[in-house]
Amino acid sequence: LASSAELGGQEGNPAPATSVQKLLARASGLRHVEVGDIVHPDPAYVILHDGCIEATYRELCALGYGAIRNAERVVFVTDHEVAYGSPLAILRGQAIRDIAKRWRIGHLFDVGRGGHGHLFPLESGMVQPGMFLFAYDMHCTTFGAAGALALGVGPEITTVLATGTLWTQVPATVRIDLAGRLGRGVHARDAGFVLTHGLASGRWGVEYDSRVIEFGGPGIEPLGIADRVALCNSVTELGIASVLFGEAPPGASREDCNAILSDSAAMYEGRIGLDLADIEPQLALPGGPENASAVAGTAGLKIQHAFIGSCGSGMFDDFAIAATLLRGRRIADGVRLFVVPGSVATAQRLADEGLAQVFLRAGAMMLPAGCGPCAGGSMAPLGAGEVSISTAATNHSGRFGSTEGIAYLGSPLTVVASAVRGCITDPREFLP
Amino acid sequence: VNAAAAGRQLIRRGTCHVLGDDISLDDDIIPRRFSAGRVIDPLLLLPHLFESLDQGFAARVKPGDILLAGRNFASGKPRLQGFIAMQAQGLSIICASMPGKMIRRAVARSIPVMIAGTQSQGLAATGDEVEVDFATGEFRNLRSGLHVGLPRMPAMLCEIVAGGGAEAALRAWLERHPEQALAAPGNLWKSTNN
Numbered sequence: 001l002a003s004s005a006e007l008g009g010q011e012g013n014p015a016p017a018t019s020v021q022k023l024l025a026r027a028s029g030l031r032h033v034e035v036g037d038i039v040h041p042d043p044a045y046v047i048l049h050d051g052c053i054e055a056t057y058r059e060l061c062a063l064g065y066g067a068i069r070n071a072e073r074v075v076f077v078t079d080h081e082v083a084y085g086s087p088l089a090i091l092r093g094q095a096i097r098d099i100a101k102r103w104r105i106g107h108l109f110d111v112g113r114g115g116h117g118h119l120f121p122l123e124s125g126m127v128q129p130g131m132f133l134f135a136y137d138m139h140c141t142t143f144g145a146a147g148a149l150a151l152g153v154g155p156e157i158t159t160v161l162a163t164g165t166l167w168t169q170v171p172a173t174v175r176i177d178l179a180g181r182l183g184r185g186v187h188a189r190d191a192g193f194v195l196t197h198g199l200a201s202g203r204w205g206v207e208y209d210s211r212v213i214e215f216g217g218p219g220i221e222p223l224g225i226a227d228r229v230a231l232c233n234s235v236t237e238l239g240i241a242s243v244l245f246g247e248a249p250p251g252a253s254r255e256d257c258n259a260i261l262s263d264s265a266a267m268y269e270g271r272i273g274l275d276l277a278d279i280e281p282q283l284a285l286p287g288g289p290e291n292a293s294a295v296a297g298t299a300g301l302k303i304q305h306a307f308i309g310s311c312g313s314g315m316f317d318d319f320a321i322a323a324t325l326l327r328g329r330r331i332a333d334g335v336r337l338f339v340v341p342g343s344v345a346t347a348q349r350l351a352d353e354g355l356a357q358v359f360l361r362a363g364a365m366m367l368p369a370g371c372g373p374c375a376g377g378s379m380a381p382l383g384a385g386e387v388s389i390s391t392a393a394t395n396h397s398g399r400f401g402s403t404e405g406i407a408y409l410g411s412p413l414t415v416v417a418s419a420v421r422g423c424i425t426d427p428r429e430f431l432p
Numbered sequence: 433v434n435a436a437a438a439g440r441q442l443i444r445r446g447t448c449h450v451l452g453d454d455i456s457l458d459d460d461i462i463p464r465r466f467s468a469g470r471v472i473d474p475l476l477l478l479p480h481l482f483e484s485l486d487q488g489f490a491a492r493v494k495p496g497d498i499l500l501a502g503r504n505f506a507s508g509k510p511r512l513q514g515f516i517a518m519q520a521q522g523l524s525i526i527c528a529s530m531p532g533k534m535i536r537r538a539v540a541r542s543i544p545v546m547i548a549g550t551q552s553q554g555l556a557a558t559g560d561e562v563e564v565d566f567a568t569g570e571f572r573n574l575r576s577g578l579h580v581g582l583p584r585m586p587a588m589l590c591e592i593v594a595g596g597g598a599e600a601a602l603r604a605w606l607e608r609h610p611e612q613a614l615a616a617p618g619n620l621w622k623s624t625n626n
Contacts, residue, residue: 038588063602066614154510154533156540162602162612167539167588169532209504210532239531 016265018173019244020212023149023260027132035172035267040165045073045107045126047135047150048157049117050096051080051375056136057099059158069164072106077117079370081378084111089378115343115369118311119229122146123343129252130260134160139311139393141236144243145228147252147260149212151242171241172269173212173262178219180277185428187321187411188227189313189391192234193282193292195274199238200290206270209239214262216246219276225250226317230411233312237289237394281426284409288394295414295426305388305400306331306419307338308412309367310374313391314342316349322412323358325420325430330362332422337364337415338380340372364419377401389418442544442566442590444524446496448556448573451485453502457534460484461506461514472512474520481517493521498562500555501527506534515541519597526564526571526582528552539589542597548582555580566590 014032017025025033027041048056053076060068068074076096081089093111100108114120118139121127129147133140138152151168159166176195182188199208213235220228228250232243248257262268283298285291308314308322319339331337339359341347347369350356356366365380373380374392381401382388388400388407395407410418413427420430458464462477463484471477482489499505499518505527506514515537518525524544538545544566548555556562561574569584585593592601606612 038586060602061614063599064606064613065602067612069612153536156536156598159540159598159602163605167592169586171532209529239533241532 016263016267018212018262018266018268019214019246019260020149020171020173020242021266022262023130023132023244024168024170026130026260027149033170035170035269037170038167039170041132041168042165043073043134043160044131045075045121045133046070046157046160047075047077047117047121047133047137047140049080049137050076050078050092052136052155052157053096053099054092056155056158056161057095057103060162063162065162068103068105068161071104074103074105074161075107075109075117075121076100076105077109077114077120078111079114079116080375082111082368082370083379085378112368113344115341115346116311116314116371118142119314119342120345120369122148122225122229123315123345129249129257134166139233139236141232141240141243142229142311144232144245145225145249147245147249147257149242149244169210171210171212173214173244173266174206174208174270174272175214175216175246175262175268176272176274177217178215178274178276179217180219180275181222182276182279185413185426185431186276186279186281187413188223188230189234189411190282190414191274191276191279192231192312193284193289193409194279195231196234196238196284196289197282197292198272199235204270204272206272208235210241211269212241213243214246214268215243216262217273219274220245220247224317226313226315229315230312230318233393234289281411281414281428283389283414283424284395286395286397286406286408288396289409295410295424298408298424299426301387301424303335303389303418303423304386305336305373305380305382305390305405306415307340307367307372307380307388307390307392308415309338309340309342309372310390310392311342311371312393313412314340314346316346318391318412319346319350319355319359322416323355325413325427326362326364326416327358329420331364331419335419335422336380337362337419338367338372339364340367341369344369362420373400382407389415389424391415441568442585442594443563444496444498444544444566445561445563446498447494448498448500448558448560448562449489449493450556450558451482451499451501451505453528454504454507455485455501456508457506457514458508458511462511462517466513467509467511472516474516477513477517478520481521493523495522497521497523498564499523499525499527500552501525502552503528505530506538507531510534510537515543518543524564524566526552526555539592540598542593542595542600544585544590544593546582546585551580551582566593
């Protein structure tokens with residue numbers, strides 16, 4: 001991390017700043033930025049996934065572009081359609097490899113390499129605290145768990161590729177102070193659902209659109225990287241700008257991160273307190289994670305389709321905790337449970353540590369690392385009239401295939417508890 | 433157009449159309465069936481602009497008219513169709529609030545946007561002739577005589593809008609950076625969808 005002297009060059013301290021102000025100032029070569037300023041940050045990486053690469057290439061070709069800016073920092077990931085479920089997908093894979101060569105992009109993570117583009121870059125250390133990134137996909141907010149700021153810009157990734165940057169308005173920050181500890185059988189994903197529902201329903205009366213959500217407080221200290229990813233992912237669907245943490249990521253020291261963490265006198269637009277000890281297992285009802293309510297309200301509903309994985313719950317610890325509940329048990333007849341590791345490294349570790357066996361003995365099926373059914377159901381889809389429970393990023397109509405399927409979201413614990421019983425189940429029923 | 437000069441002044445004059453809160457991009461601005469059908473031809477979209485809210489809107493609206501909306505304008509899924517149609521009609525937007533990513537899409541489509549918060553209330557009634565300078569925030573209601581200053585659109589964004597949006601900006605960038613041009617324009621890469 002660069003020292004403040006290297007970044008500044010002027011005498012005296014700049015005004016107090018939030019983490020997002022500091023990260024955008026650094027990436028824009030400025031000493032200080034205010035909320036609302038328009039800046040042109042220089043990204044460390046630009047990440048595109050397999051679903052958007054061809055269209056982006058075609059658009060820039062049509063405008064006459066043959067070369068992109070800073071191609072060495074561009075990352076192609078293959079996570080949406082990994083196992084090529086159709087002839088078209090095979091052609092798309094060929095096109096992506098071809099485009100990677102034509103544009104001379106720096107990092108191609110082909111099928112079977114890397115895994116989920118929102119997860120493996122932070123597991124592998126590619127994404128570092130203090131980094132700034134642009135990505136096509138909104139769920140890139142998971143990098144906040146590692147202390148990096150990622151902004152999903154959708155189709156305007158073309159401007160980033162062509163010019164190296166994109167205008168960005170410095171967002172305001174809503175700080176969420178977590179206290180207490182999660183109870184047994186309760187997961188960080190449940191806390192994420194409570195927050196998402198609370199923000200969307202106006203429980204705290206704060207605006208969240210295009211704001212950065214910053215987590216802080218004593219409650220985050222015991223949370224590992226997978227738990228932090230779960231929190232980042234849960235609130236993303238609300239239309240927030242990104243997510244950051246007010247404390248150093250696991251494995252980094254506070255001193256190392258002072259240059260990128262919010263100052264104590266930083267101005268937050270809103271501030272919310274939440275006691276993790278008060279949280280019960282949650283179920284997001286069909287439509288989106290903001291439709292969360294206690295699992296108890298839907299308990300007993302029969303399910304046919306289930307999966308653990310996706311950008312919010314696809315790290316090793318997510319599967320490890322699910323395996324503790326599943327060990328020695330079998331999933332119910334008539335239920336198909338898919339396990340979708342977030343990265344190739346996680347898939348390998350699940351095999352090495354014997355956890356893959358726990359899932360396979362229970363009757364679950366392992367899918368290749370990537371998005372799994374959450375990418376439109378191109379793999380292991382949900383059928384019409386079926387009920388699904390999963391750890392997916394969202395559950396709007398048709399997300400996993402049929403628009404006539406009914407999809408619920410829960411924590412990895414709630415998903416496996418439900419798969420074992422064959423119906424929506426509170427995982428605390430399995431506590432010894 | 434000299435984008436830098438245009439950025440200092442971005443004046444639109446037209447008839448005002450007052451809309452409510454939570455006007456959705458993916459149904460209210462253009463009916464959902466057009467995004468589901470991936471219709472992107474502005475001529476096909478224009479007759480259905482705001483059809484879900486007001487059957488007669490498309491017949492009444494004129495090029496250059498100004499929308500005055502409430503909170504959360506263009507909410508919902510970020511579909512292309514609503515912005516394609518609003519751009520084709522040369523509309524501009526004043527609203528209480530609008531999702532950040534939609535502001536980005538509007539600017540990319542060369543649609544001026546001013547986020548006026550509570551100041552957006554009571555500025556005009558549907559049918560009033562208004563004149564707005566998005567670069568300075570100056571708002572005039574030519575019927576009522578109201579003349580107020582609203583939060584202006586940032587100069588950088590005025591430049592993009594005045595210059596013709598993201599596509600025009602990318603063409604201009606390529607002119608300044610010919611080293612990024614296709615080496616052999618006749619040898620366009622063939623898409624897998626062909």
